[in-house]
Amino acid sequence: xxxxxxxxxxxxxxxxxxxxxxxxxxxxxxxxxxxxxxxxxxxxxxxxxxxxxxxxxxxxxxxxxxxxxxxxxxxxxxxxxxxxxxxxxxxxxxxxxxxxxxxxxxxxxxxxx
Amino acid sequence: xxxxxxxxxxxxxxxxxxxxxxxxxxxxxxxxxxxxxxxxxxxxxxxxxxxxxxxxxxxxxxxxxxxxxxxxxxxxxxxxxxxxxxxxxxxxxxxxxxxxxxxxxxxxxxxxxx
Numbered sequence: 001x002x003x004x005x006x007x008x009x010x011x012x013x014x015x016x017x018x019x020x021x022x023x024x025x026x027x028x029x030x031x032x033x034x035x036x037x038x039x040x041x042x043x044x045x046x047x048x049x050x051x052x053x054x055x056x057x058x059x060x061x062x063x064x065x066x067x068x069x070x071x072x073x074x075x076x077x078x079x080x081x082x083x084x085x086x087x088x089x090x091x092x093x094x095x096x097x098x099x100x101x102x103x104x105x106x107x108x109x110x111x112x113x
Numbered sequence: 114x115x116x117x118x119x120x121x122x123x124x125x126x127x128x129x130x131x132x133x134x135x136x137x138x139x140x141x142x143x144x145x146x147x148x149x150x151x152x153x154x155x156x157x158x159x160x161x162x163x164x165x166x167x168x169x170x171x172x173x174x175x176x177x178x179x180x181x182x183x184x185x186x187x188x189x190x191x192x193x194x195x196x197x198x199x200x201x202x203x204x205x206x207x208x209x210x211x212x213x214x215x216x217x218x219x220x221x222x223x224x225x226x227x
Contacts, residue, residue, distance in 0.1 A: 032214065034215075042220070043204060043218035043219060043220050043221055044156070044204075044218050045218070046215045046216070087156070089216075091214060099210060100146075100158060100161055100169060101146070101158070101206075101214075101216055102158070103148075103155065103156040103158075104155070105154075105155030105156070106155060106156075
């Protein structure tokens with residue numbers, strides 16, 4: 001099983017739609033979780049951290065389910081500017097015993113006018 | 114701070130040549146990562162330094178790859194000899210571990226080996 005797994009998409013949705021992405025992780029000892037956004041030919045940037053209680057930032061809501069080892073991102077009222085690749089990121093202890101950030105391959109979102 | 118700075122932004126080289134990628138992390142950050150990104154494999158961690166010391170290099174593909182961090186403000190990733198399959202975007206990121214850790218990425222080096 002891959003360490004961090006995401007549906008690659010693409011998700012093609014109309015403006016104003018609600019879209020949800022899921023991500024699963026294999027290391028049950030993982031400690032913190034994030035969603036990053038990567039625009040075409042740009043570097044990844046932090047979108048939001050994911051907390052056990054769930055957290056919201058405007059149109060974006062992130063949830064964590066530790067028992068099932070999955071993370072979700074919900075985007076409401078999609079905008080054209082939301083078109084990007086969304087990367088699920090997990091902070092855990094590697095096989096070498098060090099902390100590391102492990103990235104999923106990303107889910108591509110295209111919002112269509 | 115100007116953020117994480119990588120150079121060059123683009124590099125085209127012939128197979129067999131040596132390639133050196135450079136990274137200047139954000140001042141005060143104590144961890145530095147080198148990632149490689151391709152369409153097929155996504156973002157792969159190559160190596161990670163803590164306080165200038167390599168902690169985990171299990172992602173370095175083979176002996177042709179080497180990385181150094183001689184001080185807190187500079188790191189290099191070297192490929193010698195380069196091969197076409199090394200073509201990718203190479204990102205450097207830095208952070209300081211703690212609650213709400215955020216990794217800041219440089220703009221990347223797009224490497225093409227012909």
